[in-house]
Amino acid sequence: MTERGAPTPERTRFAQWLRPGSNPRRELLAALIALLVVIAFGSLMMLAAGKAPGHVWSLMVTRTLGDPYLLGQVLYKATGVTLTGLAVALALDAGLFNIGAEGQVTAGVLACAVVGVTLPAGTPAVIAIPLCLLAAAAAGGAVGAAIGVLRVTRGAHEVITSIVLNSIVVGVALWIGNEWLFRGGTTTGGKIAPGAMLPQLGFGGSAVNASLVIAMLAVAAVWWLRNRTTWGQAWRAVGQDPSAARSVGISVGRVQILVMTGSGALAGIAAANFVMGHKHAFEEGLGRGTGLLGIAAALLGRMHPIGVAIAALVLGFLSSGGLAVADVVPKELTEMLLGVVVLAVAAAGPWVRRREALT
């Protein structure tokens, strides 16, 4: 593996700044501060819109938790966001900022749907489900790997390449959809084989489905890899200090490419939630926004796999809750809050670390 253009400490500083420290209490404080800022900001906007914040928040909670469908939608959103959140967190743990989860999800959705449609209708689930998952992971992983390889061998910054790849992947997926998949006059492709469909979990007809289990398994797997294996040690060492990692004999470039591949694959697997569990077809815009929410989930969850899952639930709640109270406050308000999450947590993390270090 060539080390040409390998990252110097200088060049990973951006990701370093976002990376959480090792003290879990501080990270929890940072997440809490960010959440309180988000709630305060939301209340301010509601007041500005002439609504009583207490009323809107309680309406959001009671409607969302009181309606099985909306509760299911929270879980449905959280499933996808957990996977993309894990993807972003994994990369950030290794000092790389993968904001390409958006494109990796789309690649996964396309690959999963294409394989699902191609399979003969009688394919049993034991074959169809793993095949579709593999296709999704491979497609997302390929996009991730491309970013990793460009970074390691050409020194191209992963933030730039992943943004560019996002638009390329979305464009290519649309083109393929238009040329071969969409049925006349619609932006929806054909149905995947029944064997590849994941069962829904009820919740009043909500879209939440068995890929929730896949997301939970992914949380466990990443946690285990990160905390219990030499693999995890290696990628965290690279994230902390690439030159130190290199001096103890870790091949930094190799680790970075592998981590980006794994990160892309995790994001790609989110396709299970959208294609195999819900729409059962390729559809324009399916899964869009999940990659961006994944960044918020990774930051708010302070890169810890379980933290990411909890953050995904919070974001899923905000997103579905926004829909539930759309008759009282404009939906733009809750969308704005999702953006404020990223700002608040990016500011709160380093602040807490510095303050606590002083005292």
Next chain:
Amino acid sequence: MTARRLIGILLAANVALVIAGWVFVPAAAKRAGSGLRVGLVFDVGGKNDKSFNESAWRGLQRARDELGIHVEYIEPSEGSDRESALRTLAARGVDLVIGVGFIFGPDLERLAVQFPKVRFAGIDYSPSPGVGDLPNLAGLQFREHEGSFLVGAIAALVSRTKIVGFVGGMKIPLIRKFEAGYEAGVRHVCPTCRVLSAYAGTEPKAFADPSLGEALASAQYSKGADVIFHAAGKTGDGVFAAARRHDGRAIGVDSDQYEAAPCCVITSMVKGVDVAVLDVVKQVIANEFRGGLHELGLAEKGVGFVADERNRHLLPIEVVTRVRALSEEIVTGAIKVPDR
């Protein structure tokens, strides 16, 4: 300041904001009226798109003010929120759920089956392959080709260069209807006229790309076209921008778009989305709601063109008289307008 103290301050701020809300915001008054609850979900453009969605919004507001119904609406931001927006309304016990745009088709079909007691209406809805009529789903379609025929005739009569343009949004059969009617209208009054035609794309975003609209329209004006009709949603804003820059003429779509460019918009092919929304609400109130497809053409005032005091300086009265006569001929069936 320690993190702990910051958390304390933030908590206090949050409590203060909530209290401020209780103190300063008056409790919302309960609505009176016929008690019918109507929910509407907008397409990507949103309710202020100065076009299609806005027309639906006007119809809903009229229904609210004239019929005293209770109105709820949602503007979904992502494609994937479309279905959950419709479903949220249906599950909340709304009596009539309206989806604004062809893109709601498959979602409406699924929900109409799952909520047999809720009535659904889809603007521009056409059934997916293999789906029959559903008793609680009304598809409200427009004979856009008829209205487009009339503005095609206007374009040809007003044009000096005898070259006119068409800018479509997403290349789908629905928009092709506009183009076909427009072309037929141009040819009917001016067989030697040329029609330049361009589409903004093949995905829904093609309805929301003004800069591309401006590029396409500019190209047509440079090639000698002096009137351009657009059927491209928000992309059409770019067509108006190009008209202003090239001192050309443009024809609006769906709503009266005169205000978008008072210099240049000679008329608009209006689609009575507001009429359709108001009508379907009236039908539900009168217990006359019927599922299946409903077509609204010139005869039903579902489509038409704008000729009022505002655009008189751009639209000669002889042209209006001539086109009104053509409209009569279409209503009586003397002229058959192609839709493909």
